[in-house]
Amino acid sequence: QVQLVESGGGVVQSGRSLRLSCVASGFTFSSYAMHWVRQAPGKGLEWVAVISYDGSSKSYTDSVKGRFTISRDNSKNTLYLQMNSLSAEDTAVYYCARKFDCSTTTCYRYFDYWGQGTLVTVSS
Amino acid sequence: EIVLTQSPGTLSLSPGERATLSCRASQSVISSYLAWYQQKPGQAPRLLIYDTSSRATGVSDRFTGSGSGTDFTLTISRLEPEDFAVYYCQQYGSPPPGTFGPGTKVDIK
Numbered sequence: 591q592v593q594l595v596e597s598g599g600g601v602v603q604s605g606r607s608l609r610l611s612c613v614a615s616g617f618t619f620s621s622y623a624m625h626w627v628r629q630a631p632g633k634g635l636e637w638v639a640v641i642s643y644d645g646s647s648k649s650y651t652d653s654v655k656g657r658f659t660i661s662r663d664n665s666k667n668t669l670y671l672q673m674n675s676l677s678a679e680d681t682a683v684y685y686c687a688r689k690f691d692c693s694t695t696t697c698y699r700y701f702d703y704w705g706q707g708t709l710v711t712v713s714s
Numbered sequence: 715e716i717v718l719t720q721s722p723g724t725l726s727l728s729p730g731e732r733a734t735l736s737c738r739a740s741q742s743v744i745s746s747y748l749a750w751y752q753q754k755p756g757q758a759p760r761l762l763i764y765d766t767s768s769r770a771t772g773v774s775d776r777f778t779g780s781g782s783g784t785d786f787t788l789t790i791s792r793l794e795p796e797d798f799a800v801y802y803c804q805q806y807g808s809p810p811p812g813t814f815g816p817g818t819k820v821d822i823k
Contacts, residue, residue, distance in 0.1 A: 627812055635751075635759065635802055637812025651810065685758055689811075698806045700749035702770070704758035 599708030612686030620664035628682035643693040683707040718815035737803035744807030
């Protein structure tokens with residue numbers, strides 16, 4: 591069965607960096623685009639970034655452009671999110687997620703699988 | 715960019731009652747590419763409905779999605795205790811890749 595397991599969250603000071611990981615299993619990871627979606631405490635869902643199946647194409651929400659970098663290692667079935675210059679507004683649970691039948695950054699599909707999330711807390 | 719609005723913000727109902735949740739888009743959603751997710755405290759979102767009205771695998775037939783254009787509805791026919799949760803709609807017919815509504819909380823009256 592499809593599993594997505596995030597790790598790397600924790601408490602970090604404002605301005606510092608953190609790298610999240612998401613290990614995938616139960617499907618052909620290298621065939622799918624992958625996303626990061628975050629949820630601030632008590633708030634709704636916010637899409638953060640997407641990477642194509644081969645890593646050649648990436649897209650970000652405006653608030654993280656220039657600070658966050660999404661990447662992947664298909665040999666390790668692992669998705670990453672490098673987060674730099676963190677601020678309190680980045681405090682959230684970060685989920686990795688897969689879209690149904692989607693290999694590119696621009697396909698129009700729904701999210702069919704989500705990880706359990708990893709909490710990032712940015713302290714001042 | 716399409717903006718989704720969900721109403722009501724909170725719906726207080728009793729088990730066995732019918733719940734009607736609304737999701738309204740600022741522009742027409744292409745090809746009725748609208749999904750609904752359920753989220754319980756401390757859990758990841760779970761896909762319930764896709765393409766406006768198709769139930770995801772394993773989802774009870776108590777959940778029904780409908781609508782078109784800019785107005786969409788999720789109906790829960792008879793609330794079970796496990797249905798009390800937050801529900802999010804998402805459109806995926808146009809960028810950005812993830813446009814979610816603010817959510818509707820269904821809680822126990």
